[in-house]
Amino acid sequence: MRPMPGATEGMQVRLSRELIVDAYLRVVEEEGAEAATLRRLGAELGVDPTAVYRHVRDKEEILAAASDRLLAQAAEGYEPTGSWRADLRALALRARGAYLNHPHALLALETSPAALPNGFRLADLVIGCLREAGLPEDEVAPAFEAIEGYVIGTALVDARASEETREEWRRAYTSLPRDRYPNLSAAASQVYRDPDAAFLYGLELMLAALEARAAGRSRAGRARPRDQV
């Protein structure tokens, strides 16, 4: 379809990083990440597939720019409640939501840092919760990294799985010989029923342990018996 003179004038906008990210997110949401090829983005933008190279260095940069927007959106409207534990849970769930919807884009951040003019908000808020909890200063960084790894990691894994593959895994566990795999056989039917519930269970484990460590510190002062974590 060639643009008729005048008629599609309003549509014939100039290409920009913003528009490219728009197109990327639109295609992924409608047809999945594997559909978001550069040729497809070109078609979506009504432009030659290679035209985007005038605005981004490579495809990775598109994904990183998309991630920045997604993380900024995930932090939007967040209101702290005053309970660091409730806040940390809420922030983790927001991050998980973003990663579940766009695992490909957000995975690109790992290798291309510093591409987040807006997306650092979430991380700052999470660390704020940890400091507010009263965790020892030198545990804040590893605690942040552990939570970050848990949230990102489980989201990546959960995003790759589907109801079908989970069912296949259960079947595989169920059909195992009971004598060689007694524990896996016993748990087989209950496993992978609800990834969100499992995520929350593990998150609560971490939060409970963090609370215990912070409380133990405030009660015992300097001398902490279980320091060897």
Place this chain on the structure above:
Amino acid sequence: MRPMPGATEGMQVRLSRELIVDAYLRVVEEEGAEAATLRRLGAELGVDPTAVYRHVRDKEEILAAASDRLLAQAAEGYEPTGSWRADLRALALRARGAYLNHPHALLALETSPAALPNGFRLADLVIGCLREAGLPEDEVAPAFEAIEGYVIGTALVDARASEETREEWRRAYTSLPRDRYPNLSAAASQVYRDPDAAFLYGLELMLAALEARAAGRSRAGRARPRDQV
């Protein structure tokens, strides 16, 4: 190089899934996962690139078969100590090692289950630890999933990062405006220093919380106050 009659006779072995997996792991260990193309595997095996299709359905099946071997190897020589907590830690570290070395192969398991004739051992042992801990029956499955997700997820993330990208992330955090990102700025210099230490910190959080839940249960009997995890 055409095989000289007799001389290379011993080398001219029949292709098999075993040999294909051998070649795949060898190439990945020497040159990285992106080098392990089918054309490269063909060269490695001294065979036409497409010859492997006689023995596997697609490339994914090669990765899954490799994962089976890697997980089986990771469980080799494991000896329980009698302490479920120490055992669980040891098993998690074994799994992490396998995933760190071959993230691509092990990620393939997510979508192609039941390809593990030998690799289920680790999962069975982990669940054994959780049952031995005295965790309520209905928490064994989510606890297993949480630990599995944590181990796999953090390994995938850590495997993608390098000392350089971690340094870049620290620099990005450090150069943030302190007034807009007070917490991230404060933690910037300490973060991403030691991924293994951060992994262990998070693992210990989970183990401590699991122990507390199991202990609370054995003391309080049926009536548990904090059941809403």
Place this chain on the structure above:
DNA sequence: ACCTGAACACCGTTCAAGT
């Protein structure tokens, strides 16, 4: 200054043909 379009250097995979 920005976009086009041909071309390049790859992928995984299929399939008829060889032995």
Place this chain on the structure above:
DNA sequence: ACCTGAACACCGTTCAAGT
């Protein structure tokens, strides 16, 4: 029964040419 080799349908990316 197994392997070969040409071919297919894709990728991301480069670059000279157009406007």
